Amino acid sequence: MSRGRGRPRNPGTDRVILKAALELFIERGFEGTSIEQIAKQAGVGKLTVYRRWAGKEELLPHAIEELVAQAVPWPSDEEIAAASPSDLVEAALDAAAATASDSRFRALIARVLGSSVSNPALMAAYWKHYLLPRRELTKRLLGRAQEQGTVPADADLDVLIDMMAGAVMYRVLQPDPPDRTQMVRFLRHVYRQVGLLAT
Amino acid sequence: MSRGRGRPRNPGTDRVILKAALELFIERGFEGTSIEQIAKQAGVGKLTVYRRWAGKEELLPHAIEELVAQAVPWPSDEEIAAASPSDLVEAALDAAAATASDSRFRALIARVLGSSVSNPALMAAYWKHYLLPRRELTKRLLGRAQEQGTVPADADLDVLIDMMAGAVMYRVLQPDPPDRTQMVRFLRHVYRQVGLLAT
Secondary structure, rough: OOOOOOOOOOHHHHHHHHHHHHHHHHHHHHOOOOOHHHHHHOOOOHHHHHOOOHHHHHHHHHHHHHHHHHHOOOHHHHHHHHOHHHHHHHHHHHHHHHHOOOOHHHHHHHHHHHOOOOOOHHHHHHHHHHHHHHHHHHHHHHHHHHHHHOOOOOOOHHHHHHHHHHHHHOOOOOOOOOOOHHHHHHHHHHHHHHHOOOO | OOOOOOOOOOOOHHHHHHHHHHHHHHOOOOOOOOHHHHHHHHHOOOHHHHHHOHHHHHHHHHHHHHHHHHHHOOOOHHHHHOOOHHHHHHHHHHHHHHOOHHHHHHHHHHHHHHHHOOOOHHHHHHHHHHHHHHHHHHHHHHHHHHHOOOOOOOOOHHHHHHHHHHHHHHHHHHHOOHHHHHHHHHHHHHHHHOOOOOO
């Protein structure tokens, strides 16, 4: 979360800092990245960074979000209420597969999961601000599919979400990760398995 | 894989080295661990380690296996052929939940996944020697469940395995990880979802 303290902010500077932070995090991990290095790589002073974010625990979730949110458009509450779950899944499939088969995304997932036990602050912040809201939307989508009878009425939706997201994360970190076409096929199997796409 | 070069080996020394390697890896990760440190922590000379393993890429999969294999007994080919899939899953459930809710296991999963992109050699060796054989057994178990009609005939068994294993890995790396009782419940949901336990 940005802080908004001090003088008016230049969104261009924000983007340069976020980009530098993401690159360093992917390259060096959480332990290996400091605000000092981020500032240097972004070509700004340390105070320019601190004016915006209190520390890397706050800045990095924001930086990760830049890569993820721009790549995969998420349906809104209204769209979930109006369209059929399988149509929404079909509409998002190609973009999701493109992101999931991107080597930067793989490296990012490895870094986020890799730091989750040794430095839980990053995962905690990313979870709260970005993952939980998406899980809520996915739950609504699954709830709609339950109403339509394609997802079993007694399914635990949190477990289904962990199975879908976990499958993708685990698959892309295995040796010989899928290319985009293989990822589309993989995602179709996963969505079919939980009842979000017809078999 | 151990090398078996040089003079006869003392299995007690092997165990001390493996234990030291596992501790250092969990604490410092792949990049932060060296054969030199492992030897020092184990109280042996560097050559004593190199006589057994060519490097950390070879030693660490072995060390990880010490923690995992001893904790979760895996059914044999013969047991899979003879017993019902759901009975085998029931029999393994408590031990699997105990391991998956152990904080050392969490830290280990984070380290293995975390190094999978920046240092793929460890994941590649662990995958080939330990994960692939277990996947083959799990595929036979799922194949038996397909014969009995509880797993759909057209399910992709590799995707099911990624969903099951991925769900557990992702769940334990989230904030507020499950305790043993919660993990039993989580695993039951996962196994039911794929058709390995009756609903």
